[in-house]
Amino acid sequence: MNYQKASDIELWHKCRQNDKKAYSELFERFFPSLYKQATFYTRNEMDAEELVMDLLLAIWEKRSLLNITVTVKGYFQRSLRNRIINYLHKNIPGTEPIELIPEEQLMSNLSTDRQLLEKEIIIAYQKQLDQLSPRRRQLFLLSREENLTHPEIAQKTGLSVNTVKNHITSAIHTLRENTEGLTTFCILLIINNS
Secondary structure, eight states: OTTSOOOOOHHHHHTTTTTTHHHHHHHHHHHHHHHHHHHHHOHHHHHHHHHHHHHHHHHHTTTTTOOSOOOOHHHHHHHHHHHHHHEEEHHHHOOOOOOGGOOHHHHHHHHHHHHHHHHHHHHHHHHHHHHSSSHHHHHHHHHTTOOHHHHHHHHHOOHHHHHHHHHHHHHHHHHHHHHHHHHHHHHHHHHHHO
């Protein structure tokens, strides 16, 4: 078997059969992107490397028990995301008691943090909208920003209601999929700033 040319799922099936070369190839393929993702959220290269190494070792050790039904890459990324969330929960920096912070400073910090967070969310949302096809983007915006119903959009664009519905559903799915990590990160920030 040519491990370098094998698909991820072929390599995974070989891993489940205790093939260390297949595992080694998966490790080489995914370590760089997983490490980059972990470094982005942890802001600590050593912790990021440890998170990824622990994840990949755990996957190897539990290979016979794991049934990957999505893509191998998707499974690895989702598993890492869960570990990052646990890491962030454990490493929330200590704060001084809220009673000791002057109210003006508290309100000012909260307002500035929320404004920055809102700006980041809007930029990320806009970026994802720009990734949609022009037609899908147009239909999604008519639905979400102009609050038109599917029949109203169909009438306005000359498309069938089913086509409109399919485009909007696909757009929502794509946006959710591509902003999942951001959503988790933003929720953590909001919780920490509340």
